[in-house]
Amino acid sequence: MRYADIIGQEDALRAVRQMVSDRRIPHALLLTGPEGCGKLPLALALAETLLCQEPEADGEPCGHCRNCRMAAALAHPDLHLTFPIIRRKNSTSTEQVTCDLYVDEWREMVTASPYVAWDTWLNTLGVENQQPIITVAEANAIVSRLSLHASQGGRKVVVVWHAELMNEQAANKLLKTLEEPTPDTHFILTTTKPERLLETIRSRTQRIALRPLSEQQIADALTTRHGLDDNTARRLAHNACGSYTSACSMLGVEEETAEFFDLFVLIMRKCFQSDVKSMYQWADRIASWGRERQKAFLAYCQRLVRENFMANFRLEGLTYMNAREEEFATRFARFVNERNIIGFMTQLDDATREIQQNVNARMVFFDLAMQMALLVRR
Numbered sequence: 602m603r604y605a606d607i608i609g610q611e612d613a614l615r616a617v618r619q620m621v622s623d624r625r626i627p628h629a630l631l632l633t634g635p636e637g638c639g640k641l642p643l644a645l646a647l648a649e650t651l652l653c654q655e656p657e658a659d660g661e662p663c664g665h666c667r668n669c670r671m672a673a674a675l676a677h678p679d680l681h682l683t684f685p686i687i688r689r690k691n692s693t694s695t696e697q698v699t700c701d702l703y704v705d706e707w708r709e710m711v712t713a714s715p716y717v718a719w720d721t722w723l724n725t726l727g728v729e730n731q732q733p734i735i736t737v738a739e740a741n742a743i744v745s746r747l748s749l750h751a752s753q754g755g756r757k758v759v760v761v762w763h764a765e766l767m768n769e770q771a772a773n774k775l776l777k778t779l780e781e782p783t784p785d786t787h788f789i790l791t792t793t794k795p796e797r798l799l800e801t802i803r804s805r806t807q808r809i810a811l812r813p814l815s816e817q818q819i820a821d822a823l824t825t826r827h828g829l830d831d832n833t834a835r836r837l838a839h840n841a842c843g844s845y846t847s848a849c850s851m852l853g854v855e856e857e858t859a860e861f862f863d864l865f866v867l868i869m870r871k872c873f874q875s876d877v878k879s880m881y882q883w884a885d886r887i888a889s890w891g892r893e894r895q896k897a898f899l900a901y902c903q904r905l906v907r908e909n910f911m912a913n914f915r916l917e918g919l920t921y922m923n924a925r926e927e928e929f930a931t932r933f934a935r936f937v938n939e940r941n942i943i944g945f946m947t948q949l950d951d952a953t954r955e956i957q958q959n960v961n962a963r964m965v966f967f968d969l970a971m972q973m974a975l976l977v978r979r
């Protein structure tokens with residue numbers, strides 16, 4: 602992770618670079634700011650600088666030494682990664698669990714993009730009703746690791762993601778280490794809610810506050826990193842409320858919607874043509890997806906059918922379609938009418954239930970296509 606990969610945050614970057622060039626890097630830093638503003642990317646870039654054998658004068662890690670390469674892969678033995686976790690299904694207590702158990706999943710998620718949404722981590726953990734926490738077992742693991750010499754002979758760095766989710770025991774354990782720092786050890790804590798940290802921890806750390814990103818910064822990043830056109834980038838940036846991660850998840854939803862739309866249009870065309878072979882191929886393609894995605898597609902089809910039915914009444918403000926969907930509706934809406942609307946909805950409901958019940962997805966979607974071919978002719 603290089604500083605150049607961090608979006609905006611000029612003030613925070615200037616502060617960090619100054620610390621590095623003055624060689625006055627605090628023993629414990631607290632990076633605060635709302636979700637999606639770049640706390641973790643900054644923490645990881647700084648960690649890399651601290652571990653780099655020959656950082657550049659402006660505080661950039663060199664990017665090619667052995668330490669940099671290991672740090673960039675989040676696999677440096679002196680880079681300790683701490684983040685909230687849950688207990689495994691067969692384990693009785695979270696207290697015995699350390700981050701080692703989940704480090705591969707976390708590493709994979711963060712190396713894909715260090716702009717990580719909290720929800721992405723919850724999905725990765727498969728959390729339903731549990732609140733992930735930083736456990737006292739993890740705090741103990743940090744303390745015992747810091748008592749050893751750095752395996753590469755340089756500094757030791759601990760990055761704590763979502764530090765506000767340390768439970769009290771864990772926080773007290775860590776506090777002792779913060780009060781009696783071992784030489785060449787650096788803590789970088791990140792949090793969206795600094796007020797939830799123990800006051801004693803806050804007072805032991807030097808704080809750098811990151812700000813929400815501007816719409817322009819998010820739009821520029823979407824354009825250069827995802828190749829979006831200016832209009833789409835500006836629209837997503839406007840709705841992202843300063844969070845690059847939420848802009849990226851909206852982008853993910855848009856891409857999925859576009860694919861769902863294409864598949865709906867395709868199957869309707871094949872239905873009109875009574876092209877059974879293509880209908881089978883269509884079902885085969887959707888059958889290769891995961892169950893949640895199949896259900897999301899069926900829900901999308903229901904929405905589009907409903908919107909097309911409503912479009913017949915030309916009620917301003919009652920349709921919620923994007924530009925492509927609206928254009929499609931000018932030709933398709935007349936085929937959704939009071940004779941078949943209930944049938945469409947029932948078929949889609951049935952398909953959703955069968956998918957939920959693990960019925961063979963290829964058969965469910967092929968059957969659905971055949972039924973829709975009959976319905977559009979009514």
Ligand SMILES: [Zn+2]
Binds near residue numbers: 654655665670
């Ligand atoms: Zn280096």
